[in-house]
Amino acid sequence: AARGRRAVRLLWEACQIPDFRKLATDHHTRLCARVFTHLLREGVLPQDWVAGQIGGLGRTDGDIDTLMQRLTEVRIWAYIAARADWVRDAAHWQGRAREAEDLLSDALHEKLMARFVDRRAARLTRRLEQSETAELLSAVTRAGDVVVEGHPVGRIEGFRFEPDASVGGADKRIVLRAARRALASEMPRRVARLEAAADADFALGPAGAIAWQGTPIARLRRGATLLAPAVEVIDSEFLDGSQREAVRARLARFVDGVIAEGLAPLFAATKAAETDPALRGVLHRLAEQAGVLASGGAGGELRAKLRRIGVRDGAFALYMPALLKPRAAALRAMLWSAWHRRMLPDLPPPGLVSLPAPDWPAGLASYLGWVVAGPRAIRLDIAERLAGELRHAARRRPAPAPQMLASRLGVGHEDLPAVLRGLGLRLIPGEAMEPDMFGPPRPPMIELRRPRRGPPPLPRKAARLVPPPNPDHPFAVLAALRRVAS
Structure with a gap:
């Protein structure tokens, strides 16, 4: 019996232990009474x-009802263990x-899934066996979930069906059969x-994958030319030949529009050059490389014509500056990958001026x-602009190196001499004045690396070494007579 304020309060708290089982039996009442008795007598x-x-x-043995019963009971004990004034080392308990609770929850989930899968497989098998031509009650949700006869069987992604992860073994064949129907x-x-669908519903990914509503359904492949890649639809057993061709044709129109x-x-430059034979030939070669041709050197008049249609004839390449912008550069990289049937390496982020000499496939650096x-x-437009400025300044004699030259090229001071040599220039280090002279030190100078005029000098012919005569040779006597005569 509860006598006194402390005992009554303790009884009230013990009676508040929740009954998660909701069975309204004496079992929970006896549990509360035992908890109260222990607390009253022992603290x-x-x-x-x-x-x-x-x-x-x-324990995780037993059927679904047994596991559910244990799960509710362990939650009651989780409530009791949370009372730090009722148990010693409450955190441990x-x-x-x-x-x-975690063990029982996992075991219960597996039991429920097994029962669900068994019922789903049995239901689908029965419906499939009723008639080979009967239409199954099915639906595809907005999220792409496929539901057959009220049972989720998987997801449709693009034009491919992915069975539910819980399906395996013989049940997978049943689900696939039902999904096909x-x-x-x-x-x-x-x-x-x-x-x-509108073009806005499609997207061309970095690796040449074509997605529809966020799901890849095709990829770019090598076509007739670099600027006309082919479209390959990802395999799907649910598409017949005519449907596959319809998908391919629509995606090809999308890709043509993107290019x-x-x-x-x-x-636009190619069209403008149609009436000029000289320009037409140059633009044809330029189009074969999607706007960057690693060779320049057009004549003065032709160079002016090219400039008017947006083409720059530089020292390192014939190129269109507009196609070096990030969006066009990414598209050109995808076209290169499809044409050469090679995966693209990791490309530098937009806005970078220079990077360590890349270990890319041959020709890719100049192409990009x-x-x-x-x-x-060095990025092509930066290299052309700075190299042009330096060549103009040093066209007659060495010229002082501009300040912040290394920064403008995006390189360290230790790499500057080698970088300038690669650009056809030479850096002459600055020198301090003699001790008996006054004035600022001589700044670093830039000079052109002029090619040697004329053929290289021939190496001097070495004197021919004549071995001494063999005394046992038949003509040794003649050699002796010649020495006597001389």
């Missing part, structure tokens, strides 16, 4: 009793109760939606608009 619950109760509930009418509708927009300056100069690669 805390006995360690052995708590350990036995929680340990016994941590809370952890034990949490571990038991269910998606037989869905795929034509899906193809029709793709054909009617026409991204490389518009190149196509980089000039490899010694240990560094």
